[in-house]
Every structure is written in C-alpha cells, then in structure tokens.
Amino acid sequence: MSAGELVPSGSKRILITGLSTYWGGRLAQALEQRPEIETVIGVDSKDPTRELERTEFVRVGTEHALLRRVVMAAEIDTVVDTRLIVDSTVAPARDAHENNVIGTMNILAACSGSDSPVRKFVLKSSAHYYGAEQDDPGYFTEEMRRPHPPQTGIERDILEAERAVSDFERKNDAVRVTKLRCTHVLGPDVKTSHTKLLSLPLVPMILGFDPRYQFVHEDDVVAALAHTVHNDLPGVFNVAGDGVLAFTEVVGLLGKTYLPVLPPVGTGLAAAVARRLGIEIPPETLNLLRFGRAIDNRRLKATGFAYRYTTGETVSRLGEYLRLHPILRDAEQPYRYEEEVEEFLRWSPSVRDSGERGQPRLNPRQLVELQKAVVTGAPSVARFKPAIDALGGYDDLAEDELVAMLDSLEADQLSQLHAHERAGAARSAVLGAIEETLARSG
Amino acid sequence: MADERLSLPVEDPDRGASGDGPDRGTELARRTELRRQLPGVEPDRRLTDWGRSERVEGVMDRLLFDFFYNYWFRCEVEGIENVPADGGALLVSNHSGALPPDAAMIAKAIKEEHPRPRPLNLTVEHFFKGFPGFSMLVPKIGGVAAHPANVQRLLFDEQQLVLVFPEGRKGTEKLYRNRYKLRRFGRGGFVEAAMRAQVPIVPVCVVGAEEAQPIFAHLGLLQKLTGMIYAPVTPTFPHFGPLGMLGYLPAKFKIRFLEPIPFEEEGMHEDRSLVQTYAHEVRARIQENLLEMVAERESVWFG
Known part of the structure; x- marks a missing residue:
C-alpha cells in the first residue's frame, strides 16, 4: 500500500474504551482537536486521568450490556480499544487477565451484531505478541507468529485478546479491524517498567x-x-x-552505566532477589534482556505515517527528561477529575468562556458560527464576545483554521470575508483559499 | 556454522494486511515500496541496526584476522571480480574446521582484494544468540542469525552481501577423513532465498580450512557439559583449553570465487524443482572446483 492510496475514513463518532488509561486519555485529547470528529465518548470504570475538553466520560467498565446501550444510543462508528495491560508491573496478574481477555471479549460483544453501528475497531496491542526467543528473526513483520508458545501471563493474555479480535473480524464483515502492535514506549509522561529500569542509576543487564x-x-x-x-x-x-540499538548503546545515550549483574543461568531467580530489593524486572522483560527484539515498522510508514522520533532520539529525550526531572519535580500539579466541575464546565449555560482551562478553544461548530457572526456582523456577535477576546479576534486565527472553515460559509459571506481579509492581514494563502472555494461553489 | 534451514515456514508474505491477493505484480510493488521505507542511516552511531560494530570489527581485524590472513594461512584469492561491486549477492561456500576460519577469511578477502570493499554478513546458527559472550561478540563482527527473513531483508531490502554455508553444522562436524567431500546442501533454502530476493549466487571454494583444524573425533560428554554445539578433538583441543579452539595449523588457504549465477527473473522461487536443480548445480560447481584445486595443490602447507 503506498501513501497515495490513503483512504480518509468516515470515522466521526468515536468511542474510546479505557479512557482513564494513559493511552485512552492521550488519544481523546488528540481527537477532540480535530473538527471532523463529531463526538468523542470515553468509557472506563475509573476517573479520567487527563484533562479533556469535549470528550464525554461515561463510567462503564466492560459490562457489555451497558456498553452496547452506549454504542447504540450514540451511534458510534469507531471503537478504539486502548485498554490492554501490556506490563505486568501495572496490575496483579489476575486483574490483568480479567481486563485483557474477559474485558476484550465483552467490548467485542458490545460492538458485534448486524444492527451494530460500529464500522471500525482499533486495538492497541503490544509487540509482546511476538515474544523474544533465541531463534527469532532480526525483525518481526506483521505476518509472523512467535516461534514458541508464551511463557508469561501477560504474553498469553495479549495473544488471547488478539485472537478474540480476529474472531470478531471474521464474523463481522462490515467492521474494519486495525491492530497496532507497539514496541516498548518511552517518554517523559508514560510510566512503564522500562522507564523504571532505565531510570536506575546503574542499569542491570x-x-x-x-x-x-x-x-x-x-x-x-x-x-x-x-x-x-x-x-x-x-x-x-x-x-x-526507526533504528535498533544495542542495550549498551541505550544506556550510553542516557549517560548511565550498565552493570551486568544478572547471571546468564538462573536469571529468574536473580530477578526475584532484585524484586525483593525493590528493583522490578517483570518476567516478560527477562527474555528481552537476553535476546532482544526488533519489529519491522515499514508497513505503517508505507501508509503515509511519519514517526517524529527514531529509537535513538526517543532514548535521548528520556535522558533529557531524567536529568531535568529532579529539578522540575513539583512544578506541575497532577490533574484530578471532579465530576461536578466537569459537568458544570461542559453544560452550564453560565459558562461563557473556556479560558479557565488551558488553551482557549471553541469546538468547530462554534468557530464556524463565530466566523459567520464576524463576517456578516450579525447581532449574535455579542454572545461570542468573550470568546473572541480570548482568541484575540478573528485576525489572529491561524491560516489553516480559517481555511478549514471556508466550506461551511455561504457565497456572499465568502466575498465579504475576502474583502475583510484583503483590507486587513491580506494573507495570500487565505485569499487564495477563499477564491478557490468561491470558484468551486460557482 | 551456518544453518541450512533457510526456508523456515515464514507465513506467506503475499497475504498482506491490505488484503491484496498473491498477484505477482502487486507483490513486487509492495516489496519495493517497503524497501523505500527502510530507516535512514544514523551517522553518529557506532553500531548498525543489526548490531554490527566497526570498532569491534577493527579490533578483531588487527588482533586476529590480519595475522591469520597474511601470515598464517597466506590466503591466495582467485576470481574476486565475481563478487558484485554493488547490489545484493548471496555467497555460498563449503564449510569446515571446528571453529571455522573460512568465513572470516572470505570476509577479509573481499576487504583486501576487492576494488570496492564491502561488508559481508555471515549467517550463523541461532545457537550463538543464546550463548553468553558469543551473543555479544558475534553480531558485532557481522554475524546474523540464519533466519530466512534476515537473509531476505539483507539481500533484497538492504542490497548487501550475505555468506551462507548450506552444509551448516554437517560441514564443520565432519571428520578429517571426509575432507573436501561436500555434505548435503540442505533443502535448497539458500537458492530460494536468492531467487526471492532476485540477487545472484556467487559460489565460493575454500581449500586449506580442512587441514587447518582437522577433527579426529567428537566428545559427547564434554559437549553436554558445556552446552556447546559440539566438542571436537582437534590437534589443540580440548587439551589446551578453550583457547585451543583457535589453534589452527598453518595450512595454505586458497579461496576461489566462481562466476555468479543470476536470478533476475521474478517468482522463480515458487518452482520447487527449479530450486532443487539450482541447489544441485551450485553444489556440483563447488565440488568440481574443490577437487580441481586440491589436485593442483602440491603441498598442504605451501600450496
């Protein structure tokens, strides 16, 4: 598949399962900025952990009857399952199994059936699917399976969850299923057993x-x-x-020292001792520390996706963060979810301005209305006065924000906007886009 | 030390996730598109993505290979022009010696004699990835596990030189009295790999390695105790300890690169009988040349 064949999806009404996990929250934040997404709904049994603007939170675990009611009522067309636990230090084994296997089955049950509005299902899975063994290939491609059955609970769970999703795909022809197998994630925000391991002053090998x-x-x-x-x-x-590093290179980039303290024989026993000493090396990582693993990332790149960071840059970023962290430790207050406050901010008619919560931003429909109001000089402009102030007025809108809204304007509004723009900032990109839209609408 | 199982069951790559069928045109287009997506070179790194380290290689070269190549084995090279100056190519060689010096000498020959020296990737058994110490050293000097997917990526995507020993362990295990008699060439997986990647095969003959480290017998008990692939009795092993594995006799080495066999046509690898025919052909050419070279040789030690 080449970049040219990219099909923009019709995904407009999104359900994120596991909103309160790190990935659920981050994805919701990313999706709610996109004007073409109508609705983002997140479900989880716990409070959201990230600040959200227009994402609606529903406290549902993985009870499929309740989930199904949400899916049907909101006419969800796309479900993103970000909820898999892929790190055994995060939760006890039994909870992880419950969440990964039973939870996945329930969510799939809520999305299946001929009357279901769901057309797309995305699963965030893990490269633990492939395992790490002596006779692995240098790079796992997506068609490959692990050469040996999994030894650890987490790996078994991931395999089972993927199998359930594959079954679902077979039985529901109308639903397009995407699975993303992510390798170990690093970054300043996310906490995994690998960030913990690499944060140690001496990194065990x-x-x-x-x-x-x-x-x-x-x-x-x-x-x-x-x-x-x-x-x-x-x-x-x-x-x-991109790029595969040797573990010594990783430790070197972090500016740390490695310590080959784990014996090659009886590594599991030594890891158990280390756990007693407070250094957690989860069982699924032990084989990685021995054999390593790399996966072939080219298929996703061929669809037009561009990574911002290579493996080396990712490690260097973590290094910078680890050096700064002791200094900036208490600078930021963590977000805490307060149901009443969120309800008030979202739905109360008294709320006129979103400036209290970080970046002032309107949802796309409000923005369009705002533009109409500015251009036609309609009396409703007063209603948006605070918002306009917060935005610094129409002329401060970014070019692409403006261009994105042109399609929703009428022809006479467009010509007025054109005149306004020429008189004011006269940005050629905006003028050109308006002329183009005018020509298209005839 | 290479593995002959080059045709391990990787699932059919034709069945991509995008759902295109096994249509040959789209299959090649897909692979070519993926080739364009290879990660770029990171110039400030000291290791490649395969774990190869120029630094470690240089140290090994100065410490060992230089000496062995120039003074100990006094390598004599014929037909170096048969190694292509660019593009992927699969070098196929006979294999012998308990800790085989042939791979290192072939790599060194390309480095020394070729007008455009290129790194050579040696396929090694998966065993080395699991043995402490070896697993650190082997990738750093250019060893890559003999997995069909690895060979494919190196040959087709990265357009590199790869050396395989289709005899695999059967070659290095064979006793002195069987010298220069080629073992079975696996199941022809190496031919399939070259055909799939559409790169030529360059057959290579090495004379001298059989005498440099003759194996007289195998010690089953020692092998079990150490967990090694095998424990041979050589002139210096086991009585001189582990370093005895490096005790080579100063036999004269002759390396002959034969004319490349091209596989430019697409989809040849799907024809099993064609694969087998070419596997026999390659083996016959190497065997024939080996016998010729041995017949011409006047002395084991002076050539």
Whole structure:
C-alpha cells in the first residue's frame, strides 16, 4: 500500500474504551482537536486521568450490556480499544487477565451484531505478541507468529485478546479491524517498567548479553492511534521507532552505566532477589534482556505515517527528561477529575468562556458560527464576545483554521470575508483559499 | 556454522494486511515500496541496526584476522571480480574446521582484494544468540542469525552481501577423513532465498580450512557439559583449553570465487524443482572446483 492510496475514513463518532488509561486519555485529547470528529465518548470504570475538553466520560467498565446501550444510543462508528495491560508491573496478574481477555471479549460483544453501528475497531496491542526467543528473526513483520508458545501471563493474555479480535473480524464483515502492535514506549509522561529500569542509576543487564532493543516515543504511539482513526487501515501494523540499538548503546545515550549483574543461568531467580530489593524486572522483560527484539515498522510508514522520533532520539529525550526531572519535580500539579466541575464546565449555560482551562478553544461548530457572526456582523456577535477576546479576534486565527472553515460559509459571506481579509492581514494563502472555494461553489 | 534451514515456514508474505491477493505484480510493488521505507542511516552511531560494530570489527581485524590472513594461512584469492561491486549477492561456500576460519577469511578477502570493499554478513546458527559472550561478540563482527527473513531483508531490502554455508553444522562436524567431500546442501533454502530476493549466487571454494583444524573425533560428554554445539578433538583441543579452539595449523588457504549465477527473473522461487536443480548445480560447481584445486595443490602447507 503506498501513501497515495490513503483512504480518509468516515470515522466521526468515536468511542474510546479505557479512557482513564494513559493511552485512552492521550488519544481523546488528540481527537477532540480535530473538527471532523463529531463526538468523542470515553468509557472506563475509573476517573479520567487527563484533562479533556469535549470528550464525554461515561463510567462503564466492560459490562457489555451497558456498553452496547452506549454504542447504540450514540451511534458510534469507531471503537478504539486502548485498554490492554501490556506490563505486568501495572496490575496483579489476575486483574490483568480479567481486563485483557474477559474485558476484550465483552467490548467485542458490545460492538458485534448486524444492527451494530460500529464500522471500525482499533486495538492497541503490544509487540509482546511476538515474544523474544533465541531463534527469532532480526525483525518481526506483521505476518509472523512467535516461534514458541508464551511463557508469561501477560504474553498469553495479549495473544488471547488478539485472537478474540480476529474472531470478531471474521464474523463481522462490515467492521474494519486495525491492530497496532507497539514496541516498548518511552517518554517523559508514560510510566512503564522500562522507564523504571532505565531510570536506575546503574542499569542491570544479563552477563554476556547485549540485546537489540527498539523503542517508540509516546507521542508517536498517540499519533499512530489517531492515524488509524483518521484513515481506513484494516490489518495489523507494527509501531516502533526507526533504528535498533544495542542495550549498551541505550544506556550510553542516557549517560548511565550498565552493570551486568544478572547471571546468564538462573536469571529468574536473580530477578526475584532484585524484586525483593525493590528493583522490578517483570518476567516478560527477562527474555528481552537476553535476546532482544526488533519489529519491522515499514508497513505503517508505507501508509503515509511519519514517526517524529527514531529509537535513538526517543532514548535521548528520556535522558533529557531524567536529568531535568529532579529539578522540575513539583512544578506541575497532577490533574484530578471532579465530576461536578466537569459537568458544570461542559453544560452550564453560565459558562461563557473556556479560558479557565488551558488553551482557549471553541469546538468547530462554534468557530464556524463565530466566523459567520464576524463576517456578516450579525447581532449574535455579542454572545461570542468573550470568546473572541480570548482568541484575540478573528485576525489572529491561524491560516489553516480559517481555511478549514471556508466550506461551511455561504457565497456572499465568502466575498465579504475576502474583502475583510484583503483590507486587513491580506494573507495570500487565505485569499487564495477563499477564491478557490468561491470558484468551486460557482 | 551456518544453518541450512533457510526456508523456515515464514507465513506467506503475499497475504498482506491490505488484503491484496498473491498477484505477482502487486507483490513486487509492495516489496519495493517497503524497501523505500527502510530507516535512514544514523551517522553518529557506532553500531548498525543489526548490531554490527566497526570498532569491534577493527579490533578483531588487527588482533586476529590480519595475522591469520597474511601470515598464517597466506590466503591466495582467485576470481574476486565475481563478487558484485554493488547490489545484493548471496555467497555460498563449503564449510569446515571446528571453529571455522573460512568465513572470516572470505570476509577479509573481499576487504583486501576487492576494488570496492564491502561488508559481508555471515549467517550463523541461532545457537550463538543464546550463548553468553558469543551473543555479544558475534553480531558485532557481522554475524546474523540464519533466519530466512534476515537473509531476505539483507539481500533484497538492504542490497548487501550475505555468506551462507548450506552444509551448516554437517560441514564443520565432519571428520578429517571426509575432507573436501561436500555434505548435503540442505533443502535448497539458500537458492530460494536468492531467487526471492532476485540477487545472484556467487559460489565460493575454500581449500586449506580442512587441514587447518582437522577433527579426529567428537566428545559427547564434554559437549553436554558445556552446552556447546559440539566438542571436537582437534590437534589443540580440548587439551589446551578453550583457547585451543583457535589453534589452527598453518595450512595454505586458497579461496576461489566462481562466476555468479543470476536470478533476475521474478517468482522463480515458487518452482520447487527449479530450486532443487539450482541447489544441485551450485553444489556440483563447488565440488568440481574443490577437487580441481586440491589436485593442483602440491603441498598442504605451501600450496
């Protein structure tokens, strides 16, 4: 598939399962900025952990009857499942199994059936699908399977979740299924067992092994998830930064020292001792520290996706963060979800201005109305006065924001806007776009 | 030390996620498109994505290979022009010696004699990835696990030189009395790999390695105790300890690169009988040239 064949999807009404996980929250934040997305609804059993603007939170776990009611009522066309636990240090094994296997089955049950409005299902999976063994290929491509059955609970869960999704795909022809297999994620925000391991002053290694390692930046994972929502990409895609580093190189880039303290024989036992000492090396990482793993990221790139960071840059970024973190530790207050406050901010007629919550931003429909009001000088302009002030007026809108709204304006409004623009900022890109839109509408 | 199982069951790559069928035109287009997506070179790194380190290679070269190539084995090279100056190519060689010096000497020959020296990737057994120490060293000096997907990526996508020993372990295990008698050439996986990647095969004959480290017998018990692939009895091993594995006799090495066999046509790898025919052909050419070279040789030590 080449970049030219990219199909923009009809995804407009999105359901994110696992809104309160790191990925659910980040994806919701990314999607709500896009004007073509009508609705973002997030479900989870816990409070959201990130500040959201127009994403609606519904407290539903993975009870499929409730989920189905949400899906049907909101006419969800795209479900993004960001909820898989791929790190055994995050949750006890039983909870992880419940979440990964039973939870996935429930969510799939809520989306299936001939009367379901769901047309697309995206699963965020993990490269743990492939395992890490002695007889692995240098790069796993999406068609490959692991050469040996999994030994750890997390890996078994991931395999089972993927299998359930494949079954769902077979039985529901109308639904396009995308699976993203992400390698280890690093970044200033996300907390994984690998960030913990690499944050140690001395990084433990297995004596006599220098595994090949690949990482991906947290922003790239969010971008990849959004990419699959905005475009129709059925199939499996590996997500990993360009470049494969040796583990010693990773530690070197972080400016740390490695310590080959784990013995090559009885590594599991030594890891258990380390756990007692407070250094957590999860079982699914032990084989990685021995054999390493790399996955082939080219299929996703061929669909037009561009990674912002290579593996090396991702590691360097983490290094910068680790050096700054002790200084900036208390600078930022973590976000806390308060249901009443969120309800008030979203729905109360008294709220006139979103300036309190970070960047002032209107939703796209309001923006269009605002533009109409500015151009035609309609009396309703007063209603948006605070918002205009917050935005710094019409002329401060970015070019692309303006251009994005042109399609929704009438011809006479367009010509007035044209005159206004020429008299004011006279940005050639905006003028050109208006003329083009006018020509198209005849 | 290479693996003969070059045709491990990788699932059919024709069945891409985009759902295109096994249509040959689109299959090649897809692979060519993927080739364009290879990661760029990161000039400030000291290792490649395969884990190869120029620094470690240089150290090994100065410490060992230089000496062995120039003074110990006094390598004599014929037909170096048969190694292509650019594009991928699969070098196929006979294999012998307990800790085989032939791979290193072929790599060194290309480095020394070729007008455009290129790095050579040696396919090695998966065993090395699991053995402490070796697993650090082998990738750094250009060893790549003999997995069909690896060979494919190196040959087709990265257009590199790859060296395989289709005899695999059967070649290095064979006893002195069987010298210069080629073992079975696996199941022809190496031919399939070259055909799929549409790169030529360059057959290589090495004379001298059989005498440099003759194997007289195998020690089953020692092999089990150390977890090595095998424990041979050589003139210096096991009685001189692990370093005895490097105890080569100063036999004269002759390396002959034969004319390349091109596989430019697409889809040849799907024809099993064609694969087998070419596998026999390559083996016959190497065997024939080996016998010729041995017949011409006046002395094992002076050539």
